[in-house]
Amino acid sequence: MVRIRANEVSKEIASDKVEQILSGAMQEFLKHGFAGTSMDRVAQAAGVSKATVYNHFQDKEGLFKTLIEQLAQEKFQSAFGRQPLQGEPRIVLRQLIASALQGMICDEQHQAFVRVLIGESGRFPELAQTWVQHIMKPTIAILCKYMTDHPELDIPDPEATARIMIGALVHFMMTQEMLHGKEIIPMESDRMIDALTHLMLRGAQL
Amino acid sequence: MVRIRANEVSKEIASDKVEQILSGAMQEFLKHGFAGTSMDRVAQAAGVSKATVYNHFQDKEGLFKTLIEQLAQEKFQSAFGRQPLQGEPRIVLRQLIASALQGMICDEQHQAFVRVLIGESGRFPELAQTWVQHIMKPTIAILCKYMTDHPELDIPDPEATARIMIGALVHFMMTQEMLHGKEIIPMESDRMIDALTHLMLRGAQL
DNA sequence: GTCTATATCCAGATAGAC
DNA sequence: GTCTATCTGGATATAGAC
Secondary structure (H helix, E strand, C coil): CCCCCCCCCCCCCCCHHHHHHHHHHHHHHHHHCCCCCCHHHHHHHHCCCHHHHHHHCCCHHHHHHHHHHHHHHHHCCCHHHHCCCCCCHHHHHHHHHHHHHHHHHHCHHHHHHHHHHHHCCCCCHHHHHHHHHHHHHHHHHHHHHHHHHCHHHCCCCHHHHHHHHHHHHHHHHHHHHHCCHHHCCCCCHHHHHHHHHHHHHCCCCC | CCCCCCCCCCCCCCCHHHHHHHHHHHHHHHHHCCCCCCHHHHHHHHCCCHHHHHHHCCCHHHHHHHHHHHHHHHHCCCHHHHCCCCCCHHHHHHHHHHHHHHHHHHCHHHHHHHHHHHHCCCCCHHHHHHHHHHHHHHHHHHHHHHHHHCHHHCCCCHHHHHHHHHHHHHHHHHHHHHCCHHHCCCCCHHHHHHHHHHHHHCCCCC
16 A cells, blocks of 8 residues: 655666566566566565456566576666775685685575575576576686786686686585574684685695 | 395394485485475385385484584584595695685586585574585695694694685586586686795795 | 456365275 | 376466456
Protein backbone atom coordinates (compact mmCIF):
# COMPACT_ATOMS: atom_id res chain seq x y z
CA MET A 1 0.00 0.00 0.00
CA VAL A 2 2.92 2.34 -0.49
CA ARG A 3 2.22 5.10 -2.95
CA ILE A 4 4.98 5.47 -5.48
CA ARG A 5 5.96 8.73 -7.09
CA ALA A 6 6.73 8.52 -10.77
CA ASN A 7 9.62 10.27 -12.50
CA GLU A 8 11.57 10.45 -9.30
CA VAL A 9 14.74 9.73 -11.21
CA SER A 10 14.93 9.92 -14.97
CA LYS A 11 18.36 8.48 -15.56
CA GLU A 12 17.52 5.26 -17.31
CA ILE A 13 13.74 5.06 -17.68
CA ALA A 14 13.57 1.81 -15.75
CA SER A 15 10.04 1.90 -14.39
CA ASP A 16 9.62 1.62 -10.66
CA LYS A 17 7.88 -1.71 -11.06
CA VAL A 18 10.81 -3.19 -12.91
CA GLU A 19 13.17 -2.16 -10.15
CA GLN A 20 10.82 -3.57 -7.55
CA ILE A 21 10.64 -6.85 -9.41
CA LEU A 22 14.40 -7.11 -9.83
CA SER A 23 14.84 -6.33 -6.17
CA GLY A 24 12.40 -9.03 -5.15
CA ALA A 25 13.94 -11.44 -7.63
CA MET A 26 17.38 -10.78 -6.22
CA GLN A 27 16.19 -11.49 -2.71
CA GLU A 28 14.66 -14.82 -3.71
CA PHE A 29 17.03 -16.09 -6.38
CA LEU A 30 20.15 -15.36 -4.34
CA LYS A 31 18.67 -17.21 -1.39
CA HIS A 32 17.12 -20.24 -3.08
CA GLY A 33 18.73 -20.54 -6.50
CA PHE A 34 16.88 -20.82 -9.80
CA ALA A 35 14.89 -24.03 -9.40
CA GLY A 36 14.23 -23.38 -5.71
CA THR A 37 12.59 -20.03 -6.33
CA SER A 38 8.92 -19.67 -7.22
CA MET A 39 7.47 -16.80 -9.17
CA ASP A 40 4.81 -16.44 -6.50
CA ARG A 41 7.46 -15.62 -3.94
CA VAL A 42 9.25 -13.28 -6.31
CA ALA A 43 6.02 -11.37 -6.88
CA GLN A 44 5.32 -11.27 -3.17
CA ALA A 45 8.83 -10.09 -2.33
CA ALA A 46 8.54 -7.45 -5.03
CA GLY A 47 5.17 -6.27 -3.76
CA VAL A 48 3.44 -6.75 -7.10
CA SER A 49 1.19 -9.37 -8.62
CA LYS A 50 2.53 -12.30 -10.55
CA ALA A 51 0.89 -11.07 -13.74
CA THR A 52 2.88 -7.85 -13.48
CA VAL A 53 6.09 -9.81 -13.32
CA TYR A 54 5.14 -11.62 -16.51
CA ASN A 55 4.24 -8.34 -18.12
CA HIS A 56 7.81 -7.09 -17.76
CA PHE A 57 9.73 -10.33 -18.21
CA GLN A 58 9.11 -13.11 -20.65
CA ASP A 59 9.41 -15.96 -18.18
CA LYS A 60 11.25 -17.18 -15.11
CA GLU A 61 14.40 -17.88 -17.07
CA GLY A 62 14.41 -14.44 -18.65
CA LEU A 63 14.01 -12.76 -15.30
CA PHE A 64 16.82 -14.82 -13.81
CA LYS A 65 19.20 -14.08 -16.65
CA THR A 66 18.45 -10.38 -16.55
CA LEU A 67 19.06 -10.27 -12.82
CA ILE A 68 22.33 -12.20 -12.84
CA GLU A 69 23.71 -10.30 -15.79
CA GLN A 70 22.87 -7.00 -14.14
CA LEU A 71 24.55 -8.07 -10.92
CA ALA A 72 27.62 -9.34 -12.76
CA GLN A 73 28.04 -6.18 -14.79
CA GLU A 74 26.99 -3.34 -12.53
CA LYS A 75 27.37 -4.23 -8.96
CA PHE A 76 30.55 -6.10 -8.31
CA GLN A 77 33.52 -4.09 -9.45
CA SER A 78 35.62 -6.52 -7.46
CA ALA A 79 37.64 -5.45 -4.49
CA PHE A 80 40.82 -5.42 -6.54
CA GLY A 81 39.63 -2.80 -8.96
CA ARG A 82 39.16 0.28 -6.85
CA GLN A 83 42.56 1.20 -5.56
CA PRO A 84 45.37 3.35 -6.88
CA LEU A 85 47.91 0.53 -7.07
CA GLN A 86 51.00 2.64 -6.79
CA GLY A 87 53.72 2.71 -4.22
CA GLU A 88 56.13 0.35 -2.60
CA PRO A 89 55.12 -3.30 -3.28
CA ARG A 90 55.73 -4.43 0.28
CA ILE A 91 52.96 -2.11 1.45
CA VAL A 92 50.68 -1.92 -1.59
CA LEU A 93 50.56 -5.65 -2.13
CA ARG A 94 49.67 -6.40 1.44
CA GLN A 95 46.92 -3.80 1.55
CA LEU A 96 45.57 -4.98 -1.75
CA ILE A 97 45.35 -8.57 -0.56
CA ALA A 98 43.89 -7.59 2.79
CA SER A 99 41.18 -5.34 1.41
CA ALA A 100 40.20 -7.83 -1.28
CA LEU A 101 39.81 -10.61 1.25
CA GLN A 102 37.97 -8.52 3.81
CA GLY A 103 35.69 -7.22 1.09
CA MET A 104 34.69 -10.73 0.09
CA ILE A 105 34.37 -12.11 3.60
CA CYS A 106 32.14 -9.31 4.86
CA ASP A 107 29.84 -9.16 1.84
CA GLU A 108 27.22 -11.84 2.33
CA GLN A 109 25.38 -10.78 -0.78
CA HIS A 110 28.51 -11.36 -2.80
CA GLN A 111 28.81 -14.83 -1.33
CA ALA A 112 25.19 -15.63 -2.14
CA PHE A 113 25.78 -14.43 -5.67
CA VAL A 114 28.85 -16.59 -6.16
CA ARG A 115 26.99 -19.56 -4.72
CA VAL A 116 24.15 -19.18 -7.21
CA LEU A 117 26.49 -18.45 -10.10
CA ILE A 118 28.45 -21.63 -9.50
CA GLY A 119 25.40 -23.69 -8.64
CA GLU A 120 23.67 -22.71 -11.88
CA SER A 121 26.77 -22.73 -14.08
CA GLY A 122 25.72 -26.08 -15.53
CA ARG A 123 22.28 -24.90 -16.57
CA PHE A 124 23.35 -21.35 -17.49
CA PRO A 125 26.88 -21.46 -18.88
CA GLU A 126 26.56 -18.05 -20.56
CA LEU A 127 25.94 -16.39 -17.21
CA ALA A 128 29.07 -17.94 -15.76
CA GLN A 129 30.99 -16.72 -18.78
CA THR A 130 29.63 -13.20 -18.33
CA TRP A 131 31.11 -13.26 -14.84
CA VAL A 132 34.47 -14.50 -16.09
CA GLN A 133 34.50 -11.90 -18.83
CA HIS A 134 33.45 -8.87 -16.81
CA ILE A 135 34.92 -9.58 -13.40
CA MET A 136 37.62 -12.21 -13.43
CA LYS A 137 39.37 -11.09 -16.59
CA PRO A 138 39.69 -7.40 -15.61
CA THR A 139 40.78 -8.35 -12.12
CA ILE A 140 43.53 -10.57 -13.47
CA ALA A 141 44.55 -7.81 -15.85
CA ILE A 142 44.93 -5.26 -13.07
CA LEU A 143 47.07 -7.54 -10.94
CA CYS A 144 48.99 -8.59 -13.98
CA LYS A 145 49.80 -5.02 -14.93
CA TYR A 146 51.00 -4.24 -11.44
CA MET A 147 53.43 -7.13 -11.51
CA THR A 148 54.66 -6.21 -14.96
CA ASP A 149 55.15 -2.62 -13.84
CA HIS A 150 57.24 -3.83 -10.91
CA PRO A 151 59.93 -6.10 -12.33
CA GLU A 152 61.74 -6.04 -9.00
CA LEU A 153 59.09 -8.50 -7.82
CA ASP A 154 60.73 -10.95 -10.22
CA ILE A 155 57.55 -12.75 -11.30
CA PRO A 156 58.24 -14.91 -14.35
CA ASP A 157 54.57 -15.36 -15.31
CA PRO A 158 52.44 -12.49 -14.01
CA GLU A 159 49.19 -13.76 -15.50
CA ALA A 160 49.44 -17.20 -13.93
CA THR A 161 50.64 -15.66 -10.68
CA ALA A 162 47.72 -13.25 -10.61
CA ARG A 163 45.43 -16.25 -10.87
CA ILE A 164 47.20 -17.94 -8.00
CA MET A 165 46.63 -14.90 -5.79
CA ILE A 166 42.98 -14.56 -6.71
CA GLY A 167 42.40 -18.29 -6.41
CA ALA A 168 43.97 -18.46 -2.98
CA LEU A 169 41.80 -15.61 -1.67
CA VAL A 170 38.54 -16.66 -3.29
CA HIS A 171 38.98 -20.25 -2.20
CA PHE A 172 39.78 -19.18 1.34
CA MET A 173 36.58 -17.13 1.48
CA MET A 174 34.59 -19.97 -0.03
CA THR A 175 35.94 -22.51 2.42
CA GLN A 176 35.56 -20.41 5.54
CA GLU A 177 32.28 -18.68 4.78
CA MET A 178 30.26 -20.26 2.00
CA LEU A 179 31.07 -23.85 3.00
CA HIS A 180 30.91 -22.96 6.71
CA GLY A 181 34.42 -24.26 7.22
CA LYS A 182 35.51 -21.73 9.81
CA GLU A 183 34.05 -23.92 12.53
CA ILE A 184 35.90 -26.98 11.22
CA ILE A 185 39.28 -25.60 10.23
CA PRO A 186 39.44 -22.10 11.70
CA MET A 187 42.06 -19.64 10.54
CA GLU A 188 42.40 -15.92 10.97
CA SER A 189 42.30 -13.95 7.74
CA ASP A 190 45.55 -12.28 8.77
CA ARG A 191 47.44 -15.54 8.55
CA MET A 192 46.31 -16.01 4.99
CA ILE A 193 47.17 -12.42 4.16
CA ASP A 194 50.64 -12.74 5.69
CA ALA A 195 51.39 -16.04 4.04
CA LEU A 196 50.32 -14.87 0.60
CA THR A 197 52.16 -11.58 0.90
CA HIS A 198 55.27 -13.41 2.00
CA LEU A 199 55.04 -15.82 -0.91
CA MET A 200 54.77 -12.94 -3.35
CA LEU A 201 57.65 -10.95 -1.92
CA ARG A 202 60.23 -13.43 -0.83
CA GLY A 203 61.89 -13.68 -4.21
CA ALA A 204 61.85 -9.96 -4.86
CA GLN A 205 65.02 -7.92 -5.38
CA LEU A 206 64.44 -5.25 -2.79
CA MET B 1 14.08 -55.96 -17.76
CA VAL B 2 17.43 -56.99 -16.36
CA ARG B 3 17.21 -59.86 -13.95
CA ILE B 4 19.23 -59.24 -10.84
CA ARG B 5 21.02 -61.89 -8.88
CA ALA B 6 20.73 -61.56 -5.13
CA ASN B 7 23.60 -62.04 -2.69
CA GLU B 8 26.11 -61.28 -5.37
CA VAL B 9 28.26 -59.48 -2.88
CA SER B 10 27.80 -59.74 0.84
CA LYS B 11 30.19 -57.11 2.04
CA GLU B 12 27.79 -54.55 3.44
CA ILE B 13 24.28 -55.90 2.95
CA ALA B 14 23.30 -52.93 0.80
CA SER B 15 20.49 -54.37 -1.26
CA ASP B 16 20.75 -54.11 -5.01
CA LYS B 17 17.79 -51.78 -5.11
CA VAL B 18 19.47 -49.33 -2.77
CA GLU B 19 22.52 -49.22 -4.97
CA GLN B 20 20.36 -48.75 -8.04
CA ILE B 21 18.53 -45.89 -6.37
CA LEU B 22 21.72 -44.19 -5.23
CA SER B 23 23.13 -44.56 -8.71
CA GLY B 24 20.06 -42.99 -10.27
CA ALA B 25 20.01 -40.29 -7.64
CA MET B 26 23.63 -39.46 -8.33
CA GLN B 27 22.95 -39.13 -12.02
CA GLU B 28 20.07 -36.73 -11.47
CA PHE B 29 21.17 -34.74 -8.43
CA LEU B 30 24.65 -34.09 -9.81
CA LYS B 31 23.17 -32.85 -13.05
CA HIS B 32 20.23 -30.77 -11.82
CA GLY B 33 20.89 -29.98 -8.16
CA PHE B 34 18.49 -30.62 -5.31
CA ALA B 35 15.51 -28.45 -6.21
CA GLY B 36 15.90 -29.14 -9.92
CA THR B 37 15.63 -32.89 -9.49
CA SER B 38 12.31 -34.72 -9.33
CA MET B 39 11.76 -38.02 -7.57
CA ASP B 40 10.05 -39.29 -10.69
CA ARG B 41 13.24 -38.88 -12.66
CA VAL B 42 15.33 -40.41 -9.90
CA ALA B 43 13.07 -43.46 -9.90
CA GLN B 44 13.21 -43.68 -13.66
CA ALA B 45 16.98 -43.32 -13.78
CA ALA B 46 17.26 -45.99 -11.08
CA GLY B 47 14.93 -48.34 -12.93
CA VAL B 48 12.54 -48.72 -10.02
CA SER B 49 9.18 -47.28 -9.07
CA LYS B 50 8.86 -44.15 -7.01
CA ALA B 51 7.28 -46.09 -4.16
CA THR B 52 10.38 -48.24 -3.93
CA VAL B 53 12.51 -45.16 -3.52
CA TYR B 54 10.33 -44.03 -0.64
CA ASN B 55 10.53 -47.48 0.87
CA HIS B 56 14.29 -47.15 1.26
CA PHE B 57 14.63 -43.46 1.95
CA GLN B 58 12.48 -41.25 4.11
CA ASP B 59 12.10 -38.41 1.64
CA LYS B 60 13.87 -36.43 -1.05
CA GLU B 61 16.04 -34.62 1.46
CA GLY B 62 17.09 -37.85 3.14
CA LEU B 63 18.06 -39.39 -0.17
CA PHE B 64 20.05 -36.33 -1.15
CA LYS B 65 21.92 -36.18 2.13
CA THR B 66 22.74 -39.87 2.02
CA LEU B 67 24.06 -39.56 -1.50
CA ILE B 68 26.22 -36.50 -0.92
CA GLU B 69 27.64 -37.82 2.32
CA GLN B 70 28.52 -41.10 0.66
CA LEU B 71 30.23 -39.32 -2.20
CA ALA B 72 32.10 -37.04 0.15
CA GLN B 73 33.35 -39.85 2.36
CA GLU B 74 34.00 -42.77 0.06
CA LYS B 75 34.70 -41.66 -3.41
CA PHE B 76 36.90 -38.62 -3.44
CA GLN B 77 40.13 -39.36 -1.65
CA SER B 78 41.44 -36.20 -3.27
CA ALA B 79 44.27 -36.27 -5.73
CA PHE B 80 46.73 -35.08 -3.10
CA GLY B 81 46.23 -38.07 -0.86
CA ARG B 82 47.46 -40.98 -2.89
CA GLN B 83 51.12 -40.41 -3.43
CA PRO B 84 54.23 -41.34 -1.50
CA LEU B 85 55.34 -37.75 -0.90
CA GLN B 86 58.99 -38.42 -0.48
CA GLY B 87 61.95 -37.28 -2.47
CA GLU B 88 63.49 -34.08 -3.66
CA PRO B 89 61.01 -31.19 -3.35
CA ARG B 90 61.80 -29.75 -6.76
CA ILE B 91 60.47 -32.93 -8.36
CA VAL B 92 57.91 -34.14 -5.85
CA LEU B 93 56.19 -30.81 -5.50
CA ARG B 94 55.80 -30.32 -9.19
CA GLN B 95 54.41 -33.80 -9.75
CA LEU B 96 52.07 -33.39 -6.84
CA ILE B 97 50.68 -30.15 -8.19
CA ALA B 98 50.43 -31.48 -11.72
CA SER B 99 48.62 -34.68 -10.83
CA ALA B 100 46.22 -32.90 -8.49
CA LEU B 101 45.28 -30.39 -11.16
CA GLN B 102 44.96 -32.93 -13.95
CA GLY B 103 42.89 -35.15 -11.68
CA MET B 104 40.40 -32.37 -11.05
CA ILE B 105 40.26 -31.08 -14.61
CA CYS B 106 39.63 -34.49 -16.17
CA ASP B 107 37.03 -35.66 -13.67
CA GLU B 108 33.70 -34.22 -14.77
CA GLN B 109 31.87 -36.06 -12.04
CA HIS B 110 34.03 -34.36 -9.48
CA GLN B 111 33.21 -31.01 -11.01
CA ALA B 112 29.49 -31.75 -10.95
CA PHE B 113 29.81 -32.77 -7.33
CA VAL B 114 31.61 -29.59 -6.34
CA ARG B 115 29.04 -27.55 -8.23
CA VAL B 116 26.16 -29.13 -6.33
CA LEU B 117 27.97 -28.99 -3.01
CA ILE B 118 28.58 -25.27 -3.35
CA GLY B 119 25.19 -24.56 -4.87
CA GLU B 120 23.39 -26.28 -2.01
CA SER B 121 25.72 -25.12 0.76
CA GLY B 122 23.17 -22.52 1.84
CA ARG B 123 20.35 -25.01 2.24
CA PHE B 124 22.54 -27.89 3.49
CA PRO B 125 25.39 -26.44 5.55
CA GLU B 126 26.12 -29.78 7.26
CA LEU B 127 26.90 -31.41 3.91
CA ALA B 128 29.36 -28.67 3.07
CA GLN B 129 30.97 -29.15 6.45
CA THR B 130 31.25 -32.90 5.87
CA TRP B 131 33.24 -32.12 2.76
CA VAL B 132 35.48 -29.69 4.60
CA GLN B 133 36.02 -32.18 7.40
CA HIS B 134 36.69 -35.30 5.33
CA ILE B 135 38.41 -33.90 2.25
CA MET B 136 39.75 -30.40 2.71
CA LYS B 137 41.14 -30.88 6.20
CA PRO B 138 43.09 -34.09 5.48
CA THR B 139 44.39 -32.62 2.23
CA ILE B 140 45.68 -29.56 4.01
CA ALA B 141 47.23 -31.78 6.67
CA ILE B 142 49.14 -33.86 4.13
CA LEU B 143 50.56 -30.83 2.36
CA CYS B 144 51.27 -29.22 5.69
CA LYS B 145 53.23 -32.21 6.92
CA TYR B 146 55.30 -32.31 3.77
CA MET B 147 56.33 -28.69 4.22
CA THR B 148 57.08 -29.20 7.87
CA ASP B 149 59.18 -32.24 7.02
CA HIS B 150 61.15 -30.17 4.53
CA PRO B 151 62.37 -27.09 6.37
CA GLU B 152 64.68 -26.29 3.46
CA LEU B 153 61.57 -25.04 1.67
CA ASP B 154 61.59 -22.26 4.24
CA ILE B 155 57.82 -21.92 4.58
CA PRO B 156 56.96 -19.78 7.62
CA ASP B 157 53.30 -20.87 7.80
CA PRO B 158 52.80 -24.29 6.22
CA GLU B 159 49.08 -24.48 6.97
CA ALA B 160 48.26 -21.16 5.35
CA THR B 161 50.59 -21.96 2.47
CA ALA B 162 48.93 -25.33 1.92
CA ARG B 163 45.64 -23.49 1.60
CA ILE B 164 47.12 -21.13 -0.94
CA MET B 165 48.26 -24.04 -3.08
CA ILE B 166 44.94 -25.85 -2.89
CA GLY B 167 42.99 -22.66 -3.46
CA ALA B 168 45.02 -21.73 -6.51
CA LEU B 169 44.48 -25.14 -8.10
CA VAL B 170 40.81 -25.55 -7.21
CA HIS B 171 40.01 -22.04 -8.34
CA PHE B 172 41.86 -22.56 -11.61
CA MET B 173 39.84 -25.70 -12.28
CA MET B 174 36.61 -23.94 -11.34
CA THR B 175 37.30 -20.97 -13.56
CA GLN B 176 38.42 -22.93 -16.61
CA GLU B 177 36.01 -25.86 -16.44
CA MET B 178 33.02 -25.33 -14.19
CA LEU B 179 32.52 -21.67 -15.15
CA HIS B 180 33.48 -22.40 -18.77
CA GLY B 181 36.19 -19.78 -18.64
CA LYS B 182 38.69 -21.56 -20.85
CA GLU B 183 37.05 -20.03 -23.91
CA ILE B 184 37.23 -16.54 -22.37
CA ILE B 185 40.62 -16.52 -20.69
CA PRO B 186 42.45 -19.58 -21.95
CA MET B 187 45.53 -20.84 -20.17
CA GLU B 188 47.43 -24.09 -20.37
CA SER B 189 47.48 -26.08 -17.15
CA ASP B 190 51.24 -26.28 -17.44
CA ARG B 191 51.59 -22.54 -16.99
CA MET B 192 49.69 -22.71 -13.74
CA ILE B 193 51.72 -25.70 -12.61
CA ASP B 194 54.99 -23.97 -13.43
CA ALA B 195 54.04 -20.70 -11.79
CA LEU B 196 52.86 -22.34 -8.60
CA THR B 197 55.88 -24.62 -8.37
CA HIS B 198 58.16 -21.65 -8.92
CA LEU B 199 56.41 -19.66 -6.22
CA MET B 200 56.81 -22.50 -3.76
CA LEU B 201 60.47 -23.14 -4.50
CA ARG B 202 62.04 -19.80 -5.14
CA GLY B 203 62.72 -19.04 -1.50
CA ALA B 204 64.07 -22.48 -0.72
CA GLN B 205 67.62 -23.07 0.52
CA LEU B 206 68.69 -25.68 -2.00
C1' DG C 1 -0.26 -1.62 -16.90
C1' DT C 2 -1.95 -3.88 -13.05
C1' DC C 3 -4.74 -6.73 -10.73
C1' DT C 4 -7.79 -11.26 -9.37
C1' DA C 5 -8.95 -15.54 -10.69
C1' DT C 6 -7.98 -19.56 -13.07
C1' DA C 7 -6.14 -23.16 -16.39
C1' DT C 8 -2.89 -26.72 -16.60
C1' DC C 9 0.56 -29.44 -15.22
C1' DC C 10 3.86 -31.62 -12.31
C1' DA C 11 5.90 -32.20 -7.80
C1' DG C 12 6.39 -35.02 -3.34
C1' DA C 13 4.44 -38.46 -0.95
C1' DT C 14 1.19 -42.53 0.02
C1' DA C 15 -2.63 -46.43 -0.34
C1' DG C 16 -3.40 -50.72 -1.31
C1' DA C 17 -2.94 -54.89 -4.45
C1' DC C 18 0.32 -58.52 -5.04
C1' DG D 1 9.47 -55.37 -0.91
C1' DT D 2 7.75 -53.77 -5.14
C1' DC D 3 4.52 -52.18 -8.05
C1' DT D 4 0.28 -49.15 -10.16
C1' DA D 5 -2.78 -45.75 -9.23
C1' DT D 6 -3.85 -41.78 -6.76
C1' DC D 7 -4.12 -37.81 -3.43
C1' DT D 8 -2.93 -33.08 -2.67
C1' DG D 9 -0.46 -29.07 -2.96
C1' DG D 10 2.09 -25.85 -5.46
C1' DA D 11 4.37 -24.58 -9.76
C1' DT D 12 4.43 -21.77 -14.35
C1' DA D 13 1.90 -19.11 -17.07
C1' DT D 14 -2.34 -16.67 -18.82
C1' DA D 15 -7.35 -14.67 -19.38
C1' DG D 16 -9.96 -11.10 -18.72
C1' DA D 17 -11.79 -7.21 -15.79
C1' DC D 18 -10.46 -2.55 -14.71
